[in-house]
Amino acid sequence: MTRESLLNIAVLAGFLAVAIIASLSGQPYLVTLATKAVILGLAGVGLNLALGYGGLVSFGHAAFFGIGGYAAGILASAAQNYEPLMTWPMELAGTTSMPIIWATAVIAAGLIALPIGALSLRTGGVHFIMITLAFAQMIYYFAISWPAYGGEDGLSIYVRNSLGALDTMDPLTFFLIAFALLLLVLALTFMATRARFGLALAMARQNPLRLTSMGVRPFRVRLAAFVLSAMAVALAGALYADLNRFVSPSMLSWQISGELIVLVILGGVGRPLGPVIGAAIFVLLEAWLGHLTDYWQLPLGLVLLLVVLFARGGVIGLLTGRNANA
Amino acid sequence: MTATLLIEQLLNGLQFGTMLFLMAAGLTLVFGVMGLINLAHGSLYMVGAFAAATAAAATGNFLFALVAALAAAALAGALMEMLVLRRLYRRDHLDQVLATFALILIFSEGTRWVFGSFPLYLDVPKALAGTVRIGSLSYPAYRLAIIVIGVTTAIGLWALINRTRLGVQIRAGEADREMIAALGIDIARLYTIVFALGAALAGLAGALIGPIQSVQVGMGEPVLIMAFVVVVIGGIGSIKGALAGAILVGVTDTLGRFLLPVLLGTVMEPSAATAVGSALASMSIYILMALILVWRPTGLMGS
Structure with a gap:
């Protein structure tokens, strides 16, 4: 077993331990903090599929994070206000059932990511970064100026959505739900990167010409990675909206896209658990620095700068001293 | 809807476009010459605006405020380049995005620390406080002055790049950096100068917009994203493209807001x-950008 896989197991076990101990010792704030890290980690794992494995620097994944959030917000607020979701062409009611909300979030994000990815992947390099940013901004401004779903004010979810008979308002229960989904997505991405698809994706990043000569079109592999990555991020978005019981256009803002990239790089690009570790560090730094000073983004910026300049390979690279093999 | 109203909106679009050009020119220069994507360009715009507001409050002289904005932004840009960015030229875009994102956090929070969260205000200079009559339209003199300054700057920049020794070096640096180093030109110094020049233009834009909007932390990022749209539409590295893109985006945005609800x-x-x-x-300018990129993936004047 490599040092990296040992570290991975330790990190996941650590998450679980922190949440359970914090819950038993009556510190729900810490449980919520751990839940936030798990959800952001899940989003980072999704982004890493495009960014790390596929080499597609998307600066617009906040769009999918927000779409997931709005899926949760719109379905839940319709159900809670006893208003139909739509009346034409058929009458649809909202729902507070988490699995239906997750499925809606994932499918909606996939459907929107498909044309965005297909158009964006016509370009590369800096153009790709900019056009993904532009699409995200488009959706952001749409959410702000469209009055039906709260516009700039966003939507509140009065009671956290339900999953079977579980008490989702209990911090530890909600943490465990998010954690289970993180494990599921981690397992899926792990399998995907080991499968034919993952190998083709790695080759599309390293040597697209060679992939083409093997009879696989890089465009389709990249598009699949982009769409799958968007779907995972949307799942995280739906959970995030449920965690805060609130969704607003700020979930779609470009700062979120930037923060998601930060998580991935902080932990280590192209490493399975890099984003999870990155998210844990990010949330801890945010909480700790926010406690020390009102101007916590200043030291956060300095830390990030030092990581980029001196700790290539992220924190995992520092700890294990090996290059990512993805 | 009258022709007068339409002309007024067109002029507003032109004024917004020249502003965007001042921002986009620096971005596209830095893209073109150093291959660097700089998210912190909006912070330099903010630095310019804050420097202008502070200088104007201290002296009451708008010209002095403009000079202060240019100097402060150029200085901040040169420092940014020498301390951080020059280590990133050979890195991939991902590292550049992250490092300059970190710089935004540092600049924004640093500014909030020094100046507080309340916006500052900058007055329109007295000589330009009135309106100018164009036919049946009376248009604010200050906005007209911004258009004039923007056009003058564009011509000056064109002359600098096409008619001076520094311009030759910049164009050569774009084409082949090893070669011009071999010819005995100090590449590091050239890059710092190019960066400071772009920063000064961003600072000028920030100072000029000060009297129209309020001067506050976070003012740079919306403009930055629009300037990116301009650069991508125009073609990365092309100053001419940046000018065309800026006017196109400025007019589309302004006229869209005015005409679409009416139509x-x-x-x-x-x-x-x-x-x-x-x-x-x-959403219109982002739709415009997507359409142009689908039609010409390297932008209007990109190679």
């Missing part, structure tokens, strides 16, 4: 037309 009002009920129109208008 939609002819086919919809007024409240729906306002909602759909304003939603579409705020």
Whole structure:
């Protein structure tokens, strides 16, 4: 077993331990903090599929994070206000059932990511970064100026959505739900990167010409990675909206896209658990620095700068001293 | 809707476009010459605006405020380049995005620390406080002055790049950096100068916009994203493209906000037309960019 896989197991076990101990010792704030890290980690794992494995620097994944959030917000607020979701062409009611909300979030994000990815992947390099940013901004401004779903004010979810008979308002229960989904997505991405698809994706990043000569079109592999990555991020978005019981256009803002990239790089690009570790560090730094000073983004910026300049390979690279093999 | 109103909106679009050009010119220069994507360009715009507001409050002289903005932004840009960015030229775009994102956090929070969260205000200079009559339209003199300054700067920049020794070096640096190093030109110094020049233009834009909007932390990022749209539409590295893109984006955005609700009002009920129109208008430049990239993936004047 490599040092990296040992570290991975330790990190996941650590998450679980922190949440359970914090819950038993009556510190729900810490449980919520751990839940936030798990959800952001899940989003980072999704982004890493495009960014790390596929080499597609998307600066617009906040769009999918927000779409997931709005899926949760719109379905839940319709159900809670006893208003139909739509009346034409058929009458649809909202729902507070988490699995239906997750499925809606994932499918909606996939459907929107498909044309965005297909158009964006016509370009590369800096153009790709900019056009993904532009699409995200488009959706952001749409959410702000469209009055039906709260516009700039966003939507509140009065009671956290339900999953079977579980008490989702209990911090530890909600943490465990998010954690289970993180494990599921981690397992899926792990399998995907080991499968034919993952190998083709790695080759599309390293040597697209060679992939083409093997009879696989890089465009389709990249598009699949982009769409799958968007779907995972949307799942995280739906959970995030449920965690805060609130969704607003700020979930779609470009700062979120930037923060998601930060998580991935902080932990280590192209490493399975890099984003999870990155998210844990990010949330801890945010909480700790926010406690020390009102101007916590200043030291956060300095830390990030030092990581980029001196700790290539992220924190995992520092700890294990090996290059990512993805 | 009268022709006068339309001309007024067109001029507003032109004024917004020249502003965007000042921002986009620096971005595209830095893209073109150093291959660097700089998210912190909006911070330099903010530095310029804050420097102008502070200098104007201290001296009451707008010209002095402009000079202070240029100097402060150029200095901040040169420092940014020498301390951080020059280590990133050979890195991939991902590292550049992250490092300059970190710089935004540092600049924004640093500014909030020094100046507080309340916006500062900058007065329109007295000589330009009135309006100018153009036919039946009376247009604010200050906005007209911004257009004039923007056009003058564009011509000056064109002359600098095409008619001076520094311009030759910049163009050569774009084409082949090893070669011009071999010819005995100090590449590091050239890069710092190019960066400071771009920073000064961003600072100028920030100072000029000060009297129209309020000067506050976070003012740079919306403009930065629009300037990116301009650069991508125009073609990365092309100053001419940046000018064309800036005017196109400025006019599209302004006219879209004005015309779309009116046009939609002819086919919809007024409240729906306002909602759909304003939603579409705020998305219009991004739709424009997507269309142009689908048509020409390297932008209007990109190679």
